[in-house]
Amino acid sequence: MSAMAARSPFRTDGTWLLVGPAVIFLMLFFIYPFGYGFWLSFNPAEGAWSANYQKFFSDEHLWRTLIVTFQLSLPVTILNVGLALPIAFQLRRKTRYQRWVTTLLVIPITLGTVLIAEGMLTYFGPRGWLSQFLQLLHIYDGPIRLTHNFTGVVLSLVISGFPFAFLLTLSYVTGIDPTLARAAATLGAGPWDQFRHIYLPLLAPGLAITFCLAFVQAFSVFPSAVLVGAPSGPTRVISLAAYEAAFEQYDYSMASAVAMIMGFAQLIVVVAVLGLRRGLYRGPVGGGKG
Amino acid sequence: MNQLFKELRLAGVSRHFDNPSGQRVAALHELTLTIKRGEFICLLGPSGCGKTTALNCIAGLLPVTGGTISLDQHRIDLLPPEKRGFGMVFQNYALFPHMTVRKNVAFGLMMRGTPAGEIKTRVARAFELVQLTGHEDKLPGQLSGGQQQRVAIARAIVIEPPLLLMDEPLSNLDAKLRLEMRAEIRRIHRQLGRTTIYVTHDQEEALSLADRIVVMKDGLVQQVATPEEVYAQPANIHVARFMGYRNVLTLNAGTRNGQRIALEGQGLTLEGAVKQDPGGKAAVAIRPEDISVGSGPNTIAGKIENVEYGGHESLIDVRAGNDVLLHVRTGARVKMGEAVTLTVAPERVLVYLAETA
The missing domain is CATH 3.40.50.300 (P-loop containing nucleotide triphosphate hydrolases)
Structure with a gap:
């Protein structure tokens, strides 16, 4: 019986009270607003309880935002994780340059989206440095349109999202015991086989997590879609639709419904990726005892 | 390959x-x-x-x-x-x-x-x-x-x-x-x-x-x-030390006679076998199991300071000469504080060049 008592999470010393602040914070700033928004979305200004949802999926101006957001966020996420993996892999060994390169790659994480957009307009814009430089050297003489369109938002999301994906991937890569690859080498595995049979399977669960976080970050794109995108059409993302409903039409119920749809879409992707991850090896990434 | x-x-x-x-x-x-x-x-x-x-x-x-x-x-x-x-x-x-x-x-x-x-x-x-x-x-x-x-x-x-x-x-x-x-x-x-x-x-x-x-x-x-x-x-x-020659003494090399050499210092007088020509100062290595209790060549008198019982054999520490501590492995039954006489065959007293620190 005493063993059972010792295993109970509610120990008599009251340490469980330490979770109190976190629980209160979660209730006040996440659970309550979420629940309220959920309830609000089913209480439209006029019409049946599901009127907001019916409107969203019947109005092309609205449902298209969902597709546009996926068209932006999925390629951007794949690009960010896909770029992060080979670079992090190359930097897995401690070298003289490692810290220098890592710092350089991570700097954009400290910049806000608005600051990045400012910089992009100066650099990538129609009269920006890049286009002036290319035209000066006659490398490309046509007009260069890298901002105020789909490409601009993709660039902005890569600049702000890559450092994040890179840092996460780097921590997963460096966590893998390098003797495993050396053991594979003594067994006849060349560099590619070492990557394919040893590193990749051990990294896959971490890459799945990185993918989920990078995706959620890209899916909620808002400022850059307006500042360096074309918010009236090609980059009219779902968060923009929610903003318009809330602050231009003052229809909080509709805005809540859009937010719920946005959350549900993210949830579907995250659940799908984590579901795939369940099939992978997720144990320790060391080579044995000692 | x-x-x-x-x-x-x-x-x-x-x-x-x-x-x-x-x-x-x-x-x-x-x-x-x-x-x-x-x-x-x-x-x-x-x-x-x-x-x-x-x-x-x-x-x-x-x-x-x-x-x-x-x-x-x-x-x-x-x-x-x-x-x-x-x-x-x-x-x-x-x-x-x-x-x-x-x-x-x-x-x-x-x-x-x-x-x-x-x-x-x-x-x-x-x-x-x-x-x-x-x-x-x-x-x-x-x-x-x-x-x-x-x-x-x-x-x-x-x-x-x-x-x-x-x-x-x-x-x-x-x-x-x-x-x-x-x-x-x-x-x-x-x-x-x-x-x-x-x-x-x-x-x-x-x-x-x-x-x-x-x-x-x-x-x-x-x-x-x-x-x-x-x-x-x-x-x-170095090899001797690593191979379990736990007694390493620094002694003065005396007259040499073929492979045998006279050694003196720290209150001890011994005869050893030359492995490396030592010159003046010699590093002398003796394994604990090569020293036995009793009399014979290379007699050393001392007092037992510690006994570690080890079943078949015991490991004893003997204080001899001018405060030299010798490790001895022996089957003889001895007690702490006893006076004891040790002996070691000259061919098991290995003489090397002293370490240059």
């Missing part, structure tokens, strides 16, 4: 690195050694002596910074590890945690493109050899340390490497298992008739396994000899 060779020649193999203050340091300095097919070689030395560096250079995991490694006529020191085809057992086993034990063992054959049917029979035979049949479908994390170690051996030998490299494979095991595995490794070596290079810091392990022992210190080879020779006739005072 997977054919059998006649000899592996290491010629002046060195490995340098730059330490943080920018100095060039030799982790391994000009190792020259010829290993014949079928030999069991132990690289023995304290940690930091360069033995693992030497092994990694042979495996191709570390590039050499000097010298050459050749198999018969072919130079191999520029080949990557996957082209050398040597089997290696790592100190921490380095089993692939995400593969079943069977896949771990089959990995080397898979990389060689061995047909599936042949992989199956060879893997099964390897499991039999290391006595792990029945555990094939477990993950490495589900096995005990001793079982993981045997998987690591099976994985290395299943590719039938011409040369098997082992880096302190027993250091993570408990004492009983270590003895069992030692016999196992020796048995596998004999059964396969392949060449083995084995790194260890445990002199007992080296003595029991090796055909020849390479004793190393600070990146330099100190002695290459059979276990009997290394044990009885260490080449210098």
Whole structure:
């Protein structure tokens, strides 16, 4: 019986009270607003309880935002994780340059989206440095349109999202015991086989997590879609639709419904990726005892 | 490279690195050694002596910074590890945690493109050899340390490497298992008739396994000899100290008569056997088990200061001469505080050049 008592999470010393602040914070700033928004979305200004949802999926101006957001966020996420993996892999060994390169790659994480957009307009814009430089050297003489369109938002999301994906991937890569690859080498595995049979399977669960976080970050794109995108059409993302409903039409119920749809879409992707991850090896990434 | 060779020649193999203050340091300095097919070689030395560096250079995991490694006529020191085809057992086993034990063992054959049917029979035979049949479908994390170690051996030998490299494979095991595995490794070596290079810091392990022992210190080879020779006739005072000559005295060298030499100092007068011409100051090494209680040549009088009971024999500390502490292993029943007379045969008092500190 005493063993059972010792295993109970509610120990008599009251340490469980330490979770109190976190629980209160979660209730006040996440659970309550979420629940309220959920309830609000089913209480439209006029019409049946599901009127907001019916409107969203019947109005092309609205449902298209969902597709546009996926068209932006999925390629951007794949690009960010896909770029992060080979670079992090190359930097897995401690070298003289490692810290220098890592710092350089991570700097954009400290910049806000608005600051990045400012910089992009100066650099990538129609009269920006890049286009002036290319035209000066006659490398490309046509007009260069890298901002105020789909490409601009993709660039902005890569600049702000890559450092994040890179840092996460780097921590997963460096966590893998390098003797495993050396053991594979003594067994006849060349560099590619070492990557394919040893590193990749051990990294896959971490890459799945990185993918989920990078995706959620890209899916909620808002400022850059307006500042360096074309918010009236090609980059009219779902968060923009929610903003318009809330602050231009003052229809909080509709805005809540859009937010719920946005959350549900993210949830579907995250659940799908984590579901795939369940099939992978997720144990320790060391080579044995000692 | 997977054919059998006649000899592996290491010629002046060195490995340098730059330490943080920018100095060039030799982790391994000009190792020259010829290993014949079928030999069991132990690289023995304290940690930091360069033995693992030497092994990694042979495996191709570390590039050499000097010298050459050749198999018969072919130079191999520029080949990557996957082209050398040597089997290696790592100190921490380095089993692939995400593969079943069977896949771990089959990995080397898979990389060689061995047909599936042949992989199956060879893997099964390897499991039999290391006595792990029945555990094939477990993950490495589900096995005990001793079982993981045997998987690591099976994985290395299943590719039938011409040369098997082992880096302190027993250091993570408990004492009983270590003895069992030692016999196992020796048995596998004999059964396969392949060449083995084995790194260890445990002199007992080296003595029991090796055909020849390479004793190393600070990146330099100190002695290459059979276990009997290394044990009885260490080449210098470092080897003697490492091989269990616990009594090391600094005495004045007196008159020399052939291999015999008179020694005096610290209140003791002894006769010893010259291993290295000592000049004026001699380092004198005596093994605790070579000193016995009783009278004979080289009599030393002293007082017992400590007795460590050890079953068949006890380890006693004797204070003799001018405050010299001697370690003695004896079967005689003695008590703390007793006066005692010790004797040691002159040929077991080994005389070396004193260490230059």
